[in-house]
Amino acid sequence: VVTELEDRVAALEGRLVLMEDQLAIYQLVMSYGPAVDSGSSEFASRLWIDTGFYDWDPDTETLDGAEAIAGMVRGADHQAIIHQGSAHVVGIPWLQITGDAAVGTCYSGLYRWDGTEFRVWRMTANRWEFAKEDGRWRVAKRTNRRLDGNEDARAVLRQAVEDRATG
Amino acid sequence: VVTELEDRVAALEGRLVLMEDQLAIYQLVMSYGPAVDSGSSEFASRLWIDTGFYDWDPDTETLDGAEAIAGMVRGADHQAIIHQGSAHVVGIPWLQITGDAAVGTCYSGLYRWDGTEFRVWRMTANRWEFAKEDGRWRVAKRTNRRLDGNEDARAVLRQAVEDRATG
């Protein structure tokens, strides 16, 4: 009986870790908006691993490393946006967790106050790559593409489907 | 002591299943947008059970069966929408799980690029009915009503409240 119990407890422990990982990643992603919309540059940068990437549009430079992400938040463009009024709203990711790595796909929207009304500034397809280090999930890479009809954005979303077909 | 431990482990197993079900349904719902916005018709249709329904507005025909859902995604209307730029953003459902069946209520929004800016094309009240078959959650029926002031849409949302009052 005790041996059988040990097996059941070990199974529970494994299933619990997977759920804790999933919820921890949800929380990580939900913290992005409050960090950047409040201008908390250091906190935002530490959501990424030190060597993390943020590739947010093919026609702008990729942010390479956590320090570059902090610099983006402190930068004049971002500061102007948040002082005019902005909401960087990220959705709950559709996840695939494999041990200490995970990939998540979701949408993010940037809403801005234009002085008269709130507007949807952009809607974006997101692919997040996560890494668990010392028990803490962070972002290794985030790739965003605007959903303005370009094939790149559909490819970001399609990749999540193809990951399931092959994985 | 061992008997008491067995009871505690059995209780944990039951609570764990309920949480796994909840998280699995969250993931199912989060996969809808990436599937349809990338034109992944087969994958999208398999989110439904074979005999699933998608009733998305009283003035359009109900999609009856998974094959009809695949056909909608492949259809000219949907293809035009996604090639112009679209985001079908679904929220996390407010859930009631009863064994292998569940009902969830949430909002979904369709955002479209109109060539100049992103617009909120529609906001919709959603009622999802889920079924668990062979350990996998799928959609048995999804009912959407536009939140444009019609009573049907408020009734979709009110039903979720009434389910709690009576259940």
Added chain:
Amino acid sequence: VVTELEDRVAALEGRLVLMEDQLAIYQLVMSYGPAVDSGSSEFASRLWIDTGFYDWDPDTETLDGAEAIAGMVRGADHQAIIHQGSAHVVGIPWLQITGDAAVGTCYSGLYRWDGTEFRVWRMTANRWEFAKEDGRWRVAKRTNRRLDGNEDARAVLRQAVEDRATG
């Protein structure tokens, strides 16, 4: 072996409670929109504890007590909004749970049908304080500030970051 098993089961029970709390709060927050957009005033008010607050903008009066929240939902302004078509969409909160109390930070958006198209009526920074009473999570206080460039709204979001820095 049994003593070690008891320790492992006790550890599992503690971790499970934390996840159940997190998911219960997600569900509580996801129920707000369906309650108010369907005009379910009594249900909406019971999402708050009896002495709960809803402070939604510095220039309107704070709703003090669950009964005041029910009155807001029944009021002429809210009724006009929902009969014209509205979606009160709340995001998943970024949470800090401490025993029977919790704080969550997220965005909420009000989308309205204006007779011609759907519009983003407002985007708001939210701070929710939750309390668990008799095993059920409710809202003790909700504070909303419009993200229209005012410092108050950024402060709501920044507080969540600072809670982590110090807590």
